[in-house]
Every structure is written in structure tokens, then in C-alpha cells.
Amino acid sequence: MNFYNYHLINDFYIKKYELLSLNEINVKKKKFFLFNNKICIINEKQSLRTINTLTNFFNFLNIKYTVINNKHNFRKENIKDFSKTLGIMYDYIFFRGYNDIILKIIAKYSGSVLINMLSNGYHPIQSINDFFLTKNKIVFFFGDFNSNVFRSMIINLSKINIILIIISPKIYWNYIFLKKIFNKKKIILSEKLIIINKKITIYNDVWFSMGENNFKKKINNLINFQINKKILKVLKIEKIYHCLPSYKKTNFMNLKNLEIHENIFESNFSMFDKQIIEKIFTIKSFFIISKKNFFKI
Template identity: 65%
Template sequence: MNFYNKHLLNDFNFKKYEILSLLENVNKLNCLSFFNKKICILNEKQSLRTINSLINVFNLLNLKFTVINNKHNIKKENIKDFSRTLGLLYDYIFIRSNNDNIIKIISKFSGSIVINLLSNGFHPIQSISDLNMLNKKKIIYLFGDFNSNVFRSIIINLSKLNVNIIIFSPKMYWNFIFLKKIFNKKKIIITEKIIISKKKCLIYNDVWFSMGETSNFINKIKLLINFQINKKILKILKIRKIFHCLPCFKNIKIKKINFESELKENIFESNFTFFEKQINKKISIIKSYIILGEKIFFKIF
């Protein structure tokens, strides 16, 4: 199995068997020699964990790469011309962008292989790395605004693996067009009220405010406060673990007013969370993805 000439623009790009191939190869490392492929990290959005996980893998595999942090190119230049220029300079482009359309244009006009590290619409690397620990679990709760990029990605991928999903979200965020596209012939539960189950479950949570989001913070917090993960939720549900797409903004202050965030401080520091393991799995998934794309990067002895 390899991903030769295969973009990863969003979670729709992967079929079920391809996801399973990634998960199976997480802990495998072939004996490889490296070609001189030109690799670029195009970073339009701030990042700590995803970009550094990628750099960690490049260093591990002894791959050379260039990091472009200049937003001027995307904001001021003709995006098609910029894409063609990237294509002349690089074979592989890893990108974090504020706009999914920009990623699509770059993939179309650059001629390079494009990997979406994060966009407003999707976060495939995060969702696939978490799938390694979510796969084969019976019940998974998604808490909060399920229109977030991480939720959108994890819903798409969980639906491919036939996992039972319960979305606990304010009704105004319910996106029926999206749900119909994903669950055309499958059932999904979406509710504004907690469904109590005797079985143990996992909770998947995302930040209420994505980087670069310009919505009305105060109104959004008022809407989402009843969907916060706190001691009350721990008493109602039998929780195994809590997944969270870091960073968690634990202290939100707007106009001198302190607001609650999606995850209570005492929960964030509890044994229910295991963010270190999530980061390590992200590194493993990126490594697995690159190795399975061996026709691009590597020659097997």
C-alpha cells in the first residue's frame, strides 16, 4: 500500500482501507534510503504540535525541508502564479491555511503533492492520529460546535469505521447537509441533551475558538457553556478517556470579563486526559503516512 501521487486535502480523500493501512503501519519502519525530494512546509496559521510533530518526523527520517512562514505570498500575490512557483521549487507541500480553497488551488496548479496540516474546514492529520486510539471503541461522544475543523474531520473518518457517534451540540450548529452527505445510509445521534448510557464511553472535544476565528466570542460562550466538560458530566457519564485537540484555552478574558472554556481546569489536569499520548500518536501517523508514500520519498533496499 502506498499513497503515490495522492493529495491529502481533506478527510474525504481517504478510503476506509487506506485509513486502516495507516493505523496498521504506525509502529513499522522499513529500511529505507532517501531520494533528494524537495519538501516545503507552508505555514499560514500558527502551530505548535502539528508542525513540530512533522519536523520531528523529518528529522527522524533525515529528510531536508524548507519552512515558509510568510503570509505575504498568499495574501498579496496571484494564488495561481504563487502555486506554479511552489511547484517549480518543491515536490511535496505540507500546508496550514485559513482557506480550503487556497489549498485546492495550490494542489491543482503547483503540480506538487499537497498535504493539509490544518485548514478552516478540516484537520485530517489530527483526526487520523486520534483514530488510532478511537478505532473499535463502542460509543464516542462529540462535545461542542461540530462545525469545527477537527469535529468535521473526525466525524467523516469515524463514519468510515462504523463507530457509534453521539454528537452533543447546540441545535444552531447542526449541519444537516453535511450529516446527510456523511451518513446517507447510516444512523447518527445528534442531541442537545445528554444521553445517559450504562456503557463506558470516550469523549472527543475541540476548542471553542479556532485560531483566526472572528465570531462573537461572548455569544458563542453563552451558547456552548452547557456543553462544557466538567464534574457534572463526569457524574452523568461513565467516561474512559477525554480526547482534546490542543491547545485548550483555559483562561478566556474578554473586555475584563472572565469566561469558562470548553474543558474545566481540574478535568484538563485529570487522569481522564492523555494529551502526551495524542501528540506521540500524531508523530507516528505522520511517519506512517510518509513511509507508505515510499514511491515519492524512498527506495526500499
């Protein structure tokens, strides 16, 4: 991100010291004060937790904002001109959408602070939030290696001294992505479950993002990477993080659960509730930093 460079488009933008700065503010739970910046939320991609958390935060503090849900802007208008229009009207743009290229165009031509609330490639707000919560030195990722929140979490966790173990089908291994950020000491990539005799954290995500439709093929690829009772028996699990509400009672292939069993998702291992609550403080941290002129408009 580089606070002096305005934007949070993906997790490559944020440096280690910036993560720690946000974390310090978040931990202290500093008091927040109102300000008069003009805020726009572009909600192209449906959201349950992320956008609701953001709007609830604004409403609670009586901060005014505008929501743009009209996809017409991206289908018919020149994105460069659209971006300049946004820049004239708004100081902050929170964008949740499908296209990472559009994000970069808006960042380049709007002149506003752009914060990615989720895109096909990355989910920085969620990853920064969960980064604050992840205290364990060993983190297991189960499922689709190319999940946007997996990619973001892996980038951020690679900046500190944490062992990352990715259990994923080989067809999803992204060597180009790995080459950007890892050395061999920081990551273990495997198709088979690796048993270790230490306490661990598990990070999980839904198998299907919005817009995906090839369900049967993906389930066949991922069914052996499900978080279930067998995994609980062989690993010393301390916490389980899940990016979205889990799929339950699905009719796909007569499966009652997909990426995580319902009884585990609702167990004491799950950090689901904590993830929602802490996201409010993560968002607040950004605004506190902006008032210190890190986000200099």
C-alpha cells in the first residue's frame, strides 16, 4: 500500500511496517472522530460481511456515504472518464468488484484513495483483519490455492516469521505467484495432509466464489481437502478461520457440507464471530491513519 502512495489495491501494496502500524492502532482501539471526507462505495460484487461491516461502521458514527450499484458504469462507459468523475466527487472509494484491472485504472485516474474491499484476485481488508488475529506460528491452508483471500493472506503472512503449509490439489498450484513472494524456508506445498506435533491455525475459504458455475468439477477436485473430523483427530488445531459463511446442506453430489463440516464451523475452534467484530476495528484503523496524513489527498 505505502501509506504515502494512497491506495490499497492488493496486498503487495502494503509493507511489513505498515501492517504492524495498523495492528498497533487496532490493538489500542483508539477513539474515533468524525471527519468530512466524501465517501463512495462501489458494490459491484454482492457481499454479506465486508460491505455490511463497512456501512454499519459508517452508520454508527453518522458518516455520510454514497453507494453505487449500477454495473452500467463498467459495461458502457469509458472507465478512465468514469474514474475522473469519481475523483471529482469523492475522496475515498471503497470498491468491491470482479476486475483487478478496473481497480488499477480507477486508482490511476481518480486521484481518490482507493481501497479494495474484494476483487477476483485479492481480498486485502479481510486478510489484514485476519492477520491481526492470527497469532500461531504455523498456518495451514486447505482448498483452492487460487482463492482471493488465500492469496492475500499468504502474501501478508509471508512478511513475518510464520510457517505456511498449503494443502491443495496440484492443478491449483500457482508457481508464478509463489515465485513473487516466497523462498523455500517459508512455505510447504502438498497434496497430502502433513502431520506435525505442534499447535496450528487452519485457514479455510468457500470453494465457489460469486460467478463460478463449474460446481461438479471443482467439488471432485477439492472433496478430499475438506475440514472434517478426521483432520481434527490428527492435527492439534487451535483456531479455524473461514472467509465466508460456509456452504451448508448443499444438493451437490448429495453432500451435506462442502469446504468445512457444519459441526466444526460452529465449534469453539471457529473464529467466525471474532472475524466479523474485528473487521470494524480494522476499517477504523485505516481512517485513523488517514487523519495522520498517511493517506495524503
